[in-house]
Amino acid sequence: MDKKKILVINGPNLNMLGQRDKNHYGTVTLGEICEMMRKEDYFDYVFFQSNHEGDIIDKIQHTSCDAIIINPGAYTHTSVAIHDALEIKKCEKVEVHLSDVDNRDDFRKINFVRDVCTHTVSGLKEYSYIEAIKYLKKVL
Secondary structure, X not given: OOOOEEEEEEOOOHHHOOOOOHHHHOOOOHHXXXXXXXXXXXXXXXXXXXXXXXXXXXXXXXXXXXXXXXXXXXXXXXXHHHHHHHHHOOOEEEEEEOOOHHXXXXXXXXXXXXXXXXXEEEOOOOHHHHHHHHHHHHHO
């Protein structure tokens, strides 16, 4: 049986994990998170990180996949364009955040991607990604 293909998208500043506020984002790097996910060998993963909104949109539009795990970073709170790209994509979509964005700064309460995703996991630091995988195992 072929494994399902999961597109894992990480937005701006997530390439700086390990150097950011450890209380919110933990101590592991993005590369270490990708390795943790690869150990969950149930899926084939395509990892992508960009600090550029258009590159993220292009990746969503032009990558064939069975599901998306997306941590849009700050674009969560600002990008109607990423919302629209996700809305068009017909697959399972899981919004992931390392920190508990719903209980942080007021501006973080604005969320442009949640309503076009099928599930959200936040506040578990790197384990948010593992919980997203567990969710996808159930629904795919």
